[in-house]
Amino acid sequence: MFEKIREKYLLNKTQIIEIDTLGNILNSDNRIFNLSGVGQIYDFHPFFYSIESLLSLKNCEQIFYCIHIEHLNVQKSVDVFFTNTESENPILILYDFTEHYTNFQHIAQEKNETVLNFHLEELKTKLLQAEKEFKNKFMANVGHDLKTPLGASLWFINMLEKTELTNSQREAVLLLKETNTLIKGLIDDILDLSKLELGKISLDENWENLSDIIKHIQSIITPKSNQNGLQFTVEFEQNQLPQFIYTDKVRLQQILINLLDNSIKFTRKGYVKLSVKNIEKQKDTAQLLFEVEDTGIGMKITNKNDIYNSFTKLHNQKNIEGSGLGLSIVSNLITLMQGDIHYVTQLNQGTTFSILLPFKTK
Template identity: 50%
Template sequence: MFEEIRNKYLYNKTQIIVLNKQGLVIDSDDIIYQITPQTSIADFHPFFETILSLIDLNEKEYTFSCIHLDINSKKTSLDIIFNSGSNDLNPFLIFIDFTKHYNNFQSIAQEKNESVLSFHLSDLKNQQLESEKNFKNKFLANVTHDIRTPISASLWFLGMLEKSEINAHQKELIDLLKETNIHIKELVDDILDLSKIEKGLIEIEQKPFDLKSTLDQIEKLISHKAVTKGIDFKLEIDENLPRNIIGDKKRFIQIIINLLDNSVKFTKEGTVLLSVTRDKVIKNNSILMIKVSDTGTGIKSNFKEEVFQSFKKLHNSKKIEGLGLGLSIVSNLVQLMNGKIDYTSIVNVGTTFVIELPLQIKK
């Protein structure tokens, strides 16, 4: 009798979704909504992006009341239970359909929905930030001297091997190993830079440097990468640019190289363009307008608030390497140099990053 009552009154009102620790859907009974297996739960609806930050919290359970979903023209009002699982239990979600109940008390439900969502999203955001901070600190403990030293040693040995008598196939293998080691070293450097920025340990230097030769140096570095990938790289420089300026040359190069590396990475064909012009002069400061444009994959509009966040990858492709730190470092460095950064993007057309950077003109 109990089973008969349960099937009659509860079967069509509850749905169970089982996840793995990466937030991918393992199984769903699809009672209320159809959810494709092996896809991220965050792809099902933006609300579930917040769920991903809770998965690492073992044996925690949360109830989200009166969540309104409108998917494929099907509108529901659900109570959602999330259990983060444990070592022996996968994370799972339970949808409980209270659409009819909440519709009967629409005004009360709406007020409750707004207050509850506001509370939970604020709480989840704090937990997510804390989780990211803990992850980063734990990761940093393993990537300082203990990783940099063997990488440097490996590169030295590979350099010695290159000078020995080797055949073409052996040289190809050595080149591959060098690229891998250099990539790991760049990741380590990015993480350490981000940590220093957040701890306030990076100071912006004010030293004179030659702007034209610096841009030529950047052009040589990026041109090789672009040619290797089979795309064009162009550099456009305003004739009115001051030659000698005062600022942090190292960070200036780092900002532009990170943006250009990002553009080359996401551009399969077409052009990457670096444009540097002088926008205006204010109190002996030359405001440089730096634009990095590409014909790459573009950035989805729903990532607008996340583009400059740490450890945020704007793609799901395993073929594109990186930890999602480049744009975060750029944004932080631009702010430290009293500049501004923004971007425009169209998916499958391209992206343009624009930086306004004040640099003092050397007299």
């Protein structure tokens, strides 16, 4: 049985060649390569010149690994074993490891490609980070440069309002003031975003009355919603919520007002709603869920994270202005406050943003 197995699986994988000390081929079983008619081993393949110095030695054995040989259209990768200890003449034994070396080469190539791809991705990440830092530093510098002349312009407009103006002049001044206010808001957004992405904004946390925060937001949003013919409601179960939370009041209000402004901007009819719920309350901490819901135009998106990219607009409404910075600022602030933001949206039905934030309470 062993002889049959050896004959089937091993004999055709090895070849024995007998040569003399001059390199003449005396005998070969031709299991791998047909050496009929080949006079010298050097005529078989130039590699065998490397064993010429071994032919005259006594009791010598040496092995050569992964030698690629092509002869009479047969290509093989073999290990070559030289010995002159078993007979009068030197013996060469060829071991066919073509499949082994081919597989090894594929594995090595895949490994090299994996390493190269890893380093390529690492370089891409560093390049993107460098570009992002440059962009943010550029925006911050431009923003600061614009704030000085803009502040002077607003001061001049305020002074102009105090003079005697005709109705048409007053309308022009009002339009100029509104335009400057919009530009100021855009510059403030650019500065906030650049500082957030550069990690240069820290939270100014204090004990704040949660009810006062919501009332302040309500006082800002209600006139805006009324002006757009929308119903604005607040769901605030005071007996289920902590009275005081430890937070950065300005940033929390910025998050909620930004989302509510967006809802008003993209809602033509119906309502905008802010709700606050206590999801998990312990002795000194709470997880509060803030939800901003509207009956607006909704969004058609392919990637749910696209809306948090800066300067991204996911609508083609030409009559709706915006820089595309608001949600990026919101997302970065929520991350800074160790919270989470999610949303559900349906085209022409509306959108609901859910923000979960942890707070110390008392």
